[in-house]
Amino acid sequence: MKYNLILMVLLCYSAVGTAQLKVEKVYRKQNAYNRMTSSFPVFWVSEDSKVSNAVNQFLQMNRLGLLVGKEKEHVFEKDWPQEDRFHGRQSVDYRIIENNKAFLSVELNEEFMGAYSSYSTDHENFDLRNGEVVYLPDLFTVDGYEIFKKMINNERKLSLQAAIASSYQGISEILKEIQASNDESLIESLKSDLEDSYDEVSIYEDCIKTIEEYSFSKEFCLKKEELVVYRGRCSNHALRALDAIGDFENTMKYSLIKPLLSKYGLNLLFDEKPGDFETHYSEKIFYGHIAEKYPITLVLDKYSDEYVSGVYLYNNIGRTIHLSGEAKGNGLVLSVYNENDDNTGEFSLTVSDDNKSIVGVWTNTEGKSLKVELKRRGK
Template sequence: MIKLTTVLLAANLGCAAQAAPFSDQPRSYVFTGDGGKSATAHFPWIAGGPPGAAEHINSYLHDAYLQTLPASDPKETRIKVLDGMTMIESQGVKAMNGGRMVRVSIEEEGCGAYCSSGISDFDFDAASGRPVGALDLTAPDAKARLHLKAHKAHVAEIEKFLAALKRDLRKSGPDKARLQEQIELYEMCLSGREDAARDYSYLLVAENSLVVSFGECGSHASRALDELGGFSYSVKGEAMRPYLSSYGRRLLLGDAQAEAPSINKSGQLFKGTINGRLPVTLFLGPSGRLGEKPFDSAHYYYDKFRQQIALVMQREGDAFVLTENDKNGKPTAVMTLKLSGAKLSGEWRSGAKRMPVDLTAY
């Protein structure tokens, strides 16, 4: 049983510094995971912080990770099937970047073709609880510029390691077969990564740094041969400034004058109504948590039921056509929405039935 985790955060947030500190008080949820087995998730539940911030964090985490919305009743403990998952454990909440950001971490284990474990990190603006990622905090061309530098360093590391392996191979010894396998692995990896124009990295935000991260050369089956593992290239402190948006300079460097944008590119929840009386929550964001296209994915909930409904998106500028399909792929309803500042408005229609939609960034 996970211990109740309470992490106090000293945040330099002006008037927000008077708010109760953030803490993590995990909730237990029963879910059906790998092989249809029942398991218990100890999922983050954030309290404290400036008014409304914890509520925003909890809503985003439940949507992004559990594909539902938080229940109003804390005794409601059953959630949907989480295929392949065997373990979900909150790792608490901690301050980042001078207390201007907070990170919530979740340890997870799951099984597919192979079983693996890892940590998922979710970052938030400590003043508001809005989720933030590289899409929100960096200039539009930051990834492309950083990738070129990171790629050069990454290739150089592989080449250096390959040269050392080849020197060892020339020596007689019992590990000769393994060395040959490693050389083949890294030569194949290098041939696939020598083209600097091929973008196969991720841009991440870390403590006082931007990080370009590359995956391992070895697949899961050959992981034992891959001594290099993943590769990360970091830019720290003031060296980040040329790559940051004004909002990024505020959160990462402490520049106080920049305001937060109306909506987040890395994932934005909107709350409002259909027909003025049906409360709904809608998500716009990238495909996948580390996606790099601002708005190419959408889903929504009727708040009463908290069941995620997938939407197929067509976008032209700030106009969105969001189509809901049945299990056979047949359209059942369409929302036609226009984004203006922090508001989405338009129409929901199904057959001859039409109802107004009014939503505001949450």
């Protein structure tokens, strides 16, 4: 399998005025199977290389599965197609949404191959004062975040209610056509449409009932003057193809949500009350050792109160290993999986109350345990 790998050096800043971060390099590769081209940026900032290093390390660990410089042939070598693998990512591309002195927002578009092709659009938002990923709940006070979620969910409920009303209008029109027609084949076709319309209403009603159960702490984008929260179609809509709404995209002006923001949120979005603020461990970079002699880097991603996934790597190897498991309070139990999805061990970890350190043990499948100690970057 041959790939064309082009390394392009860009000497210009992104299109957003006097941006703090600069795109230093773009790696490009054309997939020989489908001729799609992937592109991936490497950032640089003259004021503080630690910031750009943190941004690059997070993106490379989570999107490439390896650190640049640790690839065997090219930085996209973990993408599909590969021998003995019938699924995986086919391509990735990026777009800078916002790049100012406070934060960077990057959109990542990916295509995957499995039983069928699928696409995803994600956003990563970085605090450019320290290079850390912005975790949405950290922008708000505890009460403010609950109010913010209700605001978003109420907007989505209104969209669903409008869709239900539109579906019932369509049902009314179909019933009129059935009553007015003497064509049996047309009537059968209209009855099929009628059944689909009732199913569509039922699915929308189910969405309204469960909308508050959906976590959107990851799917957001920081823009210049507004926060945008995304949600993809629910599985029932996607599988049945009965949906007139599509993805949700809800926008809130910073000026509107300002009373709900935490001190950290005010500092980031309005440059108010500078200081060292406590933020959550999710999507932050931790450095440390296993058994005090094997240097590792870890990034965890807390999807919900109970579920955590992540990646880690041995610094000398620079290729990620996947983790997933449960969170109970500050305790984490994470299974380790290799590239073949084989379970190779387990981490039992405890996060400190201030989210600045992690300690625990790593245990392999034979029961051998080693001590783990990690500290958050810059903390």
